[in-house]
Amino acid sequence: MIYLATFHWGWLLGSLLLGFAMGWIAVVQRGQGVSKVTSRWLAVLAAALVAAALAHVIPGRPGYWLDLGLVMFALYLAGCTVGSWLRAWVVSGHAPAA
Amino acid sequence: MHGLFRWSSKWWPGVIPLIVLWALAAWNNTVPLESDLAARSTAALKDTVLDKSRIALAGRDVTFSAEAFSEEGRRSSVAAVEAVPGVRLVDDQTRLVPEAKPFVWSAERDVVRVTLSGNSPLPASKGKLLEAARADLGGVEVVDHMNLSRGAPPRFDNAALLLLDQIAKLKDGKITLSDTKVSLSGMARDLGGREAIAAALKNLPEGFSVASNEIKAPPYIFQAYKDPVALTLTLTGYVPDNNVHAALVAAAGRKFFSEKVVDNLKASVGAPAGFTNAVVAALGALSRLSTGTLVVSDREVKLSGDAFYDAAPAQIRAGFAKDLPQGWQSKADIPVKPAAAPVDATVCQQLLSDLLAKGTIRFESGLSTLDPDSAGLLDHLIETALRCPTINIEIAGHTDADGPEGFNKALSEKRAEVVTDYLVRAGLPASRFTAVGYGSTQPVASNDTDEGKSHNRRIEFVVKE
Structure with a gap:
């Protein structure tokens, strides 16, 4: 994992910033979100992919691409979380909504 | 926390550029990552002794094939690759180097090259043997057909190095080491080469022995030419030592009363037994010819030339048969020279x-x-x-x-x-x-x-x- 992080740090930073921007926008966006059912399915899909990556089921290059995608996705989510939080904190006048 | 869930439902649009980013990252990094991991794996194997080592990367998965010289070495090499940071899976295709039984190594020399073939225990010994061959044989092409195998007898390197020294003393021939048995065949380069090789073989490392030694020496040649016009007797070829040299020249001086002896003899070891007696007898026969050539090659004496009168050839042949030491052979081609004109x-x-x-x-x-x-x-x-x-x-x-x-x-x-x-x-x-x-x-x-x-x-x- 450390090796993946050091080798791809630029791309991972990109994912993180993308997530941060998306999180920043998401707080004030008016559009329709993903429904609960869909997001649950998506969570199951993500968990399945993580399980597959941890179990080393997918061999060779696809396996590497899966690992890379999951790491980027995880950082994207982390960026989103931080971004949304910060935006909410800024919007609510330095009192983040819980 | 509730807010976070609410917001997160709106995070999905960013996934689209994320997927693009991911595709770009995969596109750009796969090959560099593979070569980086290959380099790290190769570096991790630097100190392990392996043959035919090959590392292939697919993503982060390594296909590692190699031939190891011991089970322990094989395991530790696989472990070393597994421990490289970033490597995800190792497909272990290593195996042990085949065991040779009997363990045969040979060095063969012909006119232009020396070929090393058979088995060699480790890449290091193989390299050492090649280097020694090139050093010993300065200038001669050395061809390597050696395989690596397990099962070499102890002290193999020392024995093989000693045998390589002997190859340098051969004109052509083959030296084979089969387990601990040495067989030699061929022709020595110099007179005395056979004896030198036999002496060197006494220094074989403990446990090694000579199964057969069929090295031949080049013929031991002695020649004499009686020239009736220049009135000279020219001696060429080899004599065993200075004493024999002096004795033969003195005998020639006594037997050839009117010829000047031209002495081009060289001293060399390797003379056959009975050499001096045979040469003295042959010189005596030559002295009875008006012109003639004497060639002594190993134990064969060839005399050709013209006798002075009809009864002489038979006498010379009979004298030869009587005077030559046992085991020697003679060949006399003696016509009688035409009679000279009568005088008053x-x-x-x-x-x-x-x-x-x-x-x-x-x-x-x-x-x-x-x-x-x-x-x-x-x-x-x-x-x-x-x-x-x-x-x-x-x-x-x-x-x-x-x-x-x-x-x-x-x-x-x-x-x-x-x-x-x-x-x-x-x-x-x-x-x-x-x-x-x-x-x-x-x-x-x-x-x-x-x-x-x-x-x-x-x-x-x-x-x-």
């Missing part, structure tokens, strides 16, 4: 006196037995006597003044008779010769000095009208 009595006497001025018919001290060294001179005298077939000749024996006169007279007469017999055996009619013994009554020099005495001990040929 005066010229005949002149020719006989000239011959006897150049050489002396020798006898064993105090006896009437002809010295074999005088055979050449006698044959020249016979040839001359044959040129004046109608002339009678007195064979006169003389002695020095030592001893009682009665004994000297008897001895000189007996010696004159022996010479006459020799002439008769050569085919001359006995009626033409009279043997007379004068004792010490007709000295030609002073009997007070050894030199004078030696001049007085003589046989003279006197033409009688």
